[in-house]
Amino acid sequence: xxxxxxxxxxxxxxxxxxxxxxxxxxxxxxxxxxxxxxxxxxxxxxxxxxxxxxxxxxxxxxxxxxxxxxxxxxxxxxxxxxxxxxxxxxxxxxxxxxxxxxxxxxxxxxxxxxxxxxxxxxxxxxxxxxxxxxxxxxxxxxxxxxxxxxxxxxxxxxxxxxxxxxxxxxxxxxxxxxxxxxxxxxxxxxxxxxxxxxxxxxxxxxxxxxxxxxxxxxxxxxxxxxxxxxxxxxxxxxxxxxxxxxxxxxxxxxxxxxxxxxxxxxxxxxxxxxxxxxxxxxxxxxxxxx
Numbered sequence: 256x257x258x259x260x261x262x263x264x265x266x267x268x269x270x271x272x273x274x275x276x277x278x279x280x281x282x283x284x285x286x287x288x289x290x291x292x293x294x295x296x297x298x299x300x301x302x303x304x305x306x307x308x309x310x311x312x313x314x315x316x317x318x319x320x321x322x323x324x325x326x327x328x329x330x331x332x333x334x335x336x337x338x339x340x341x342x343x344x345x346x347x348x349x350x351x352x353x354x355x356x357x358x359x360x361x362x363x364x365x366x367x368x369x370x371x372x373x374x375x376x377x378x379x380x381x382x383x384x385x386x387x388x389x390x391x392x393x394x395x396x397x398x399x400x401x402x403x404x405x406x407x408x409x410x411x412x413x414x415x416x417x418x419x420x421x422x423x424x425x426x427x428x429x430x431x432x433x434x435x436x437x438x439x440x441x442x443x444x445x446x447x448x449x450x451x452x453x454x455x456x457x458x459x460x461x462x463x464x465x466x467x468x469x470x471x472x473x474x475x476x477x478x479x480x481x482x483x484x485x486x487x488x489x490x491x492x493x494x495x496x497x498x499x500x501x502x503x504x505x506x507x508x509x510x511x512x513x514x515x516x517x518x519x520x521x522x523x524x525x526x527x528x529x530x531x532x533x534x535x536x537x538x539x540x541x542x543x544x545x
Contacts (some may be wrong), residue, residue, distance in 0.1 A: 274342055274391040274401065275365075286398035289422050293430045296325055306516060309490075311461050313475070313483045319414075320478055321436035322486030328494060332421050332429040336399040338500040339419065339493070342367050342389055345403070347503075348496035350536065351510040352488050353529060356382050357540045365389075367403065374454045375523060375532060379539070383409040387417070398422055411442030419493060433493060435486045439478075447478050459520060460484060474519075484520050507533050 293300075300308040309326035328335065338344060345367060346358035356379040357370035367389060370382035385405045392400035398420070405415035414437060421431035439447075460483030463472035475483065495509035511529050514521040524532070 274340075274389040283398075285392060285400050285420055286422055289398070289420055289430070289432060292325065292432065293422065293424075300325070300327060305461075311483060311487060313460065313462060313479050313486070315479050315482075319436060319438045320482045321434065322482040323432065323434040324486050324490035325430070325432050326490060326494075327424065328421075328429050328431055328497065329427075330429065330497060331427050332399060332423040333396060335421050335429055335431065335493075335497045336394050338497045339399075339401060340391065340394045344496075344500065345389070345401075347500070348492050349489070350533070351492040351495055351506065352485075353523060353532065356536050359540070373450065379536070385415060387415070392420075396423065408437060410446035411440035412437050413440070414438040417489070431493065433486065433490045435482065435489055450481075451477060458484070461487065461517070461520060480520075487517065488514070488521065503537065504530075 296310050299310050303309050305311070307326065309324060311322070311324050313322045314320075339348065342360050346360060349355050349369060350358050353375040354372050355369050356372055359368050360366075361368065364386075365388060366386045368384050368386040370379060370384055372379065372382045385408055387403040387405045390402045390404075392402065394401075400418070400420035402419075403415075403417040407413050408415055416434070416436045418434045419431060421429050424430050458480055459474035459476050460480035462475045462479070462483065464475045465473040467473050474480070491510055491513035495506045495513060498509055499505040507530055508526075511526050515526075
């Protein structure tokens with residue numbers, strides 16, 4: 256379906272959805288900036304250690320944590336845009352992450368609310384909620400950008416920012432940039448110590464920060480490792496969902512297969528356990544179709 260035919264239906268959906276339009280000028284500057292990023296990252300994409308054209312970065316300050324993934328998808332931008340131009344689609348996509356156990360849209364409040372557990376096997380009744388407001392900056396053939404923001408999170412976290420943008424490439428491919436960030440506080444750092452001593456013990460990210468005595472790369476741990484794992488899981492969710500937006504079972508398999516390529520960071524449960532978990536989540540909350 257062409258973007259021109261999709262546009263009227265999308266505009267009608269905006270009346271009751273959580274996305275709001277941004278000024279056209281923002282889209283023009285965003286497209287130019289992402290094109291410049293693609294040109295700058297081209298050598299790193301071509302020699303990526305991830306087995307596909309992908310670059311992952313992360314940053315931590317006293318106030319915030321941020322993980323970003325740039326990568327090439329083997330599908331046109333129009334397909335990416337059509338798959339993710341509605342809030343309910345974002346619910347479906349983000350539910351691929353094993354720690355996201357429920358998602359609901361409140362058309363009246365114009366919010367998308369995720370129920371998140373710190374570890375996948377914690378009961379969903381103990382999940383914390385993140386309520387996001389969305390902004391669709393652009394959904395044109397030349398540039399797609401959507402942003403979700405949540406003011407308050409658990410354990411002293413705040414100002415959650417999730418963003419996805421993309422531009423078309425030659426040969427029916429697209430270049431996308433996914434970012435995941437939030438602010439932290441002194442309470443967050445106390446809670447983080449508890450997480451790293453229990454659920455996060457021994458977990459690492461993807462960035463090499465030195466060498467082990469064996470000569471193997473020493474990978475970043477701590478909260479930077481956590482944010483890198485989450486950014487990667489969400490990037491893989493975008494990849495899987497945009498391949499199979501209308502096939503729930505297929506995208507579950509695609510997402511899990513993507514994580515299997517990075518077992519040290521992302522292998523938390525077997526495929527059978529993951530499929531059972533996500534099928535249970537879907538049955539419990541019902542189906543939110545885009």
